[in-house]
Amino acid sequence: MRASYAIGIDVGGTRIAAGLVERKGRLLKEAKALTPKTGPFGIIDAIIDLVNEVMEGTHAAEVAGIGIGLPAQIDFLKQTVEFCTNLPLAGVDVRSLVMSRVKHVVTLDNDGNCAGIGESRFGAAKGVRDFVMITLGTGVGGLLFLDGEPYRGSRGLGGEIGHMVIRLDGPPCPCGGKGHIESYLGRPALAEAGRTAAEAYTGTAIRDEAGGDVSAITAEDVVKAALKGDEVARGILLEAGAVLGEALVGVVNLLNPRLVVIGGGIGESCGFMVERAASVIEDEALAGRKDVSVVQAELGNDAGMLGAAAMAFDEYDSREGLHR
Amino acid sequence: MRASYAIGIDVGGTRIAAGLVERKGRLLKEAKALTPKTGPFGIIDAIIDLVNEVMEGTHAAEVAGIGIGLPAQIDFLKQTVEFCTNLPLAGVDVRSLVMSRVKHVVTLDNDGNCAGIGESRFGAAKGVRDFVMITLGTGVGGLLFLDGEPYRGSRGLGGEIGHMVIRLDGPPCPCGGKGHIESYLGRPALAEAGRTAAEAYTGTAIRDEAGGDVSAITAEDVVKAALKGDEVARGILLEAGAVLGEALVGVVNLLNPRLVVIGGGIGESCGFMVERAASVIEDEALAGRKDVSVVQAELGNDAGMLGAAAMAFDEYDSREGLHR
Numbered sequence: 001m002r003a004s005y006a007i008g009i010d011v012g013g014t015r016i017a018a019g020l021v022e023r024k025g026r027l028l029k030e031a032k033a034l035t036p037k038t039g040p041f042g043i044i045d046a047i048i049d050l051v052n053e054v055m056e057g058t059h060a061a062e063v064a065g066i067g068i069g070l071p072a073q074i075d076f077l078k079q080t081v082e083f084c085t086n087l088p089l090a091g092v093d094v095r096s097l098v099m100s101r102v103k104h105v106v107t108l109d110n111d112g113n114c115a116g117i118g119e120s121r122f123g124a125a126k127g128v129r130d131f132v133m134i135t136l137g138t139g140v141g142g143l144l145f146l147d148g149e150p151y152r153g154s155r156g157l158g159g160e161i162g163h164m165v166i167r168l169d170g171p172p173c174p175c176g177g178k179g180h181i182e183s184y185l186g187r188p189a190l191a192e193a194g195r196t197a198a199e200a201y202t203g204t205a206i207r208d209e210a211g212g213d214v215s216a217i218t219a220e221d222v223v224k225a226a227l228k229g230d231e232v233a234r235g236i237l238l239e240a241g242a243v244l245g246e247a248l249v250g251v252v253n254l255l256n257p258r259l260v261v262i263g264g265g266i267g268e269s270c271g272f273m274v275e276r277a278a279s280v281i282e283d284e285a286l287a288g289r290k291d292v293s294v295v296q297a298e299l300g301n302d303a304g305m306l307g308a309a310a311m312a313f314d315e316y317d318s319r320e321g322l323h324r
Numbered sequence: 325m326r327a328s329y330a331i332g333i334d335v336g337g338t339r340i341a342a343g344l345v346e347r348k349g350r351l352l353k354e355a356k357a358l359t360p361k362t363g364p365f366g367i368i369d370a371i372i373d374l375v376n377e378v379m380e381g382t383h384a385a386e387v388a389g390i391g392i393g394l395p396a397q398i399d400f401l402k403q404t405v406e407f408c409t410n411l412p413l414a415g416v417d418v419r420s421l422v423m424s425r426v427k428h429v430v431t432l433d434n435d436g437n438c439a440g441i442g443e444s445r446f447g448a449a450k451g452v453r454d455f456v457m458i459t460l461g462t463g464v465g466g467l468l469f470l471d472g473e474p475y476r477g478s479r480g481l482g483g484e485i486g487h488m489v490i491r492l493d494g495p496p497c498p499c500g501g502k503g504h505i506e507s508y509l510g511r512p513a514l515a516e517a518g519r520t521a522a523e524a525y526t527g528t529a530i531r532d533e534a535g536g537d538v539s540a541i542t543a544e545d546v547v548k549a550a551l552k553g554d555e556v557a558r559g560i561l562l563e564a565g566a567v568l569g570e571a572l573v574g575v576v577n578l579l580n581p582r583l584v585v586i587g588g589g590i591g592e593s594c595g596f597m598v599e600r601a602a603s604v605i606e607d608e609a610l611a612g613r614k615d616v617s618v619v620q621a622e623l624g625n626d627a628g629m630l631g632a633a634a635m636a637f638d639e640y641d642s643r644e645g646l647h648r
Contacts, residue, residue: 147471
């Protein structure tokens with residue numbers, strides 16, 4: 001019997017989402033939890049609880065496996081967590097720990113990769129052979145989809161678009177580098193820009209979004225104020241869109257993709273930021289590459305979960321000798 | 325009969341080199357000419373003359389074809405010249421013009437791609453499945469070799485490492501962009517740095533290399549002075565090595581290659597610049613990617629010509645149904 005469902009799990013810096021997913025991408029059941037701050041075992045426990053919750057009432061044999069997207073650099077071939085900025089998972093054998101407590105095969109990948117796989121299978125990049133996805137969230141992740149497959153590099157560590165240098169000696173990045181894309185476009189950088197702007201422009205609605213407390217301003221507050229028409233907040237995000245565009249000029253010149261998909265919480269909520277990035281690419285990318293399309297992701301917060309489930313289906317099918 | 329030879333041609337901004345090459349990469353005969361400044365037909369004429377010169381005494385049937393590397397963006401699938409900064413070849417149908425006057429099939433590619441193919445077949449990257457090559461010359465070119473094949477992108481236009489943004493609002497690039505790698509590392513940028521330094525440090529040997537005429541200083545003068553131990557010149561090239569390293573941190577984080585090959589006239593003559601780039605990568609690339617090797621190219625000025633010949637062999641073999 002060919003398993004009809006897979007479990008996709010998206011572990012973020014702030015929350016974990018799990019879903020029971022059909023082969024065509026329909027989400028049948030979903031469960032969420034805040035990401036525990038109690039160390040690696042707290043996170044593993046939360047994953048197990050969510051698996052049990054979405055599995056309830058479904059026969060184990062009907063489930064192909066579990067895919068987990070982590071906000072971490074994963075060595076895909078070895079299935080190990082090499083590096084993790086926002087959660088204490090570096091070096092933790094997440095796969096074995098979860099598999100020791102559930103009946104199913106677990107496959108790990110970077111959360112950006114999972115979101116890209118989701119968009120390629122069910123969303124904005126359906127059927128596109130060569131595309132780049134960049135996810136703007138707490139960190140800035142990405143996926144390279146080249147010649148019809150995710151490209152992960154020689155050791156399964158490729159796709160870290162957020163850690164390309166766009167300003168020599170630029171501002172520090174959470175990874176320890178300087179002037180990386182994430183230094184400008186990660187939530188901490190946008191929140192900091194919001195706080196600085198709220199000090200300078202006391203009338204900005206950004207301050208109101210944070211209940212008047214400048215030190216409490218988050219990236220989401222900046223986005224919310226901008227969507228309500230606050231010009232200071234719009235200015236911050238248009239500037240971010242220009243930086244995003246410059247970064248993508250380099251990526252487009254290097255990889256000549258057909259499509260760039262911009263996702264993640266920040267990317268999906270800010271259409272005008274994505275338009276700004278697209279116009280920078282149109283102005284500055286080399287001749288012949290300007291016809292690249294730049295679009296927002298379609299699957300919202302579900303992309304990582306759906307992509308993780310797709311990965312679990314793929315792993316199951318290749319193990320069972322099936323082909324999609 | 326399986327053709328034993330191919331002709332490889334490397335068209336540079338300043339000279340054109342042609343060679344008759346054996347299947348294993350041995351160069352049997354070579355001819356060179358300065359690149360004509362008389363427009364596209366002058367360049368085509370020079371190519372034809374060089375082909376005839378290296379073909380002399382060889383039977384046409386023994387030659388698989390002609391590969392030509394151009395300092396231009398080539399749409400590899402269409403075999404057209406899309407964009408060309410340093411020579412008047414944009415939109416010129418180089419392939420048809422050459423084929424109308426010789427007996428052989430012509431295959432075009434970007435000169436950086438040809439040099440990379442040369443190194444992968446016969447040089448520093450022999451047998452490596454995932455590598456990046458960057459060529460430092462008049463322009464800054466490159467090649468992506470991913471999963472054992474050149475990766476050219478969705479329209480054959482990939483690999484333009486020189487046109488990635490490394491400084492927002494940085495210095496102008498010959499392509500029209502700003503803050504690109506080529507803005508810092510192309511020959512014009514290095515020559516300009518040499519001229520500026522020679523004004524400030526009147527005792528530098530860079531000035532002597534240009535016969536005392538500061539306005540005549542070239543990138544080669546800077547390299548020559550550095551190799552003789554001039555500290556000002558070394559400073560310029562160590563700084564260039566650091567910029568190169570920062571640029572490659574981004575490429576390594578994005579693509580996770582096994583190997584980075586640094587070639588082109590400037591890259592191959594400056595071992596200490598390459599070492600500086602390698603140490604920046606080691607310090608700043610993300611965990612797990614630091615074990616990438618950074619080496620100088622091995623084939624020198626012949627890489628492009630040998631790679632162009634390898635491309636002609638490949639084209640012939642696929643046309644004849646042969647496999648290497």
